[in-house]
Amino acid sequence: TQLLEQSPQFLSIQEGENLTVYCNSSSVFSSLQWYRQEPGEGPVLLVTVVTGGEVKKLKRLTFQFGDARKDSSLHITAAQPGDTGLYLCAGVNAGGTSYGKLTFGQGTILTVHP
Amino acid sequence: DTGVSQDPRHKITKRGQNVTFRCDPISEHNRLYWYRQTLGQGPEFLTYFQNEAQLEKSRLLSDRFSAERPKGSFSTLEIQRTEQGDSAMYLCASSPPPGYEQYFGPGTRLTVT
Numbered sequence: 493t494q495l496l497e498q499s500p501q502f503l504s505i506q507e508g509e510n511l512t513v514y515c516n517s518s519s520v521f522s523s524l525q526w527y528r529q530e531p532g533e534g535p536v537l538l539v540t541v542v543t544g545g546e547v548k549k550l551k552r553l554t555f556q557f558g559d560a561r562k563d564s565s566l567h568i569t570a571a572q573p574g575d576t577g578l579y580l581c582a583g584v585n586a587g588g589t590s591y592g593k594l595t596f597g598q599g600t601i602l603t604v605h606p
Numbered sequence: 607d608t609g610v611s612q613d614p615r616h617k618i619t620k621r622g623q624n625v626t627f628r629c630d631p632i633s634e635h636n637r638l639y640w641y642r643q644t645l646g647q648g649p650e651f652l653t654y655f656q657n658e659a660q661l662e663k664s665r666l667l668s669d670r671f672s673a674e675r676p677k678g679s680f681s682t683l684e685i686q687r688t689e690q691g692d693s694a695m696y697l698c699a700s701s702p703p704p705g706y707e708q709y710f711g712p713g714t715r716l717t718v719t
Contacts, residue, residue: 592637599648
């Protein structure tokens with residue numbers, strides 16, 4: 493069974509602070525995705541990382557994929573209240589009848605206070 | 607592009623009743639996924655369609671659950687003889703060929719009393 497563990501589970505910070513969320517897998521996925529979900533809505537894709545060691549930036553968000561493709565991190569610089577939400581990492585299966593199937597971590601609930 | 611839609615958004619039912627949810631994917635997306643999410647957890651995979659073919663079902667999907675995608679367009683998820691443990695958000699996502707991006711609908715929140 494493939495598992496993804498995220499840490500921390502909860503994060504409460506002040507506006508302007510930096511933060512990092514970690515995602516660790518028990519096995520290798522073909523790629524890894526990060527999603528953001530707001531209450532009462534479905535997850536929205538932020539980024540897909542594919543290559544070991546890859547770094548992608550999306551404005552104030554920086555995503556890294558570990559060299560062994562089993563861990564990833566999301567770093568937010570100068571967090572804003574609008575960043576509040578549930579952040580989810582998901583491993584992507586590329587093979588056979590599981591094509592595209594996502595295995596999610598349990599999520600990190602981020603609250604940014606003004 | 608109107609996005610993935612799900613109906614109803616909320617459903618309250620009594621234990622033992624049957625419920626059916628509908629998902630309309632983005633047009634021309636050939637892959638459709640169902641997930642279940644409980645409070646404070648990430649979504650869990652339930653089942654997956656490529657066009658009208660159901661290619662995989664999770665072990666989480668007991669015999670009380672059935673899903674269809676009869677013409678390769680919309681999909682339905684039916685739960686028979688609902689139990690309190692079925693209370694959750696049921697999410698549908700669709701994906702275009704050939705990539706891995708999944709576009710999620712807003713979900714159907716089921717409460718079993």
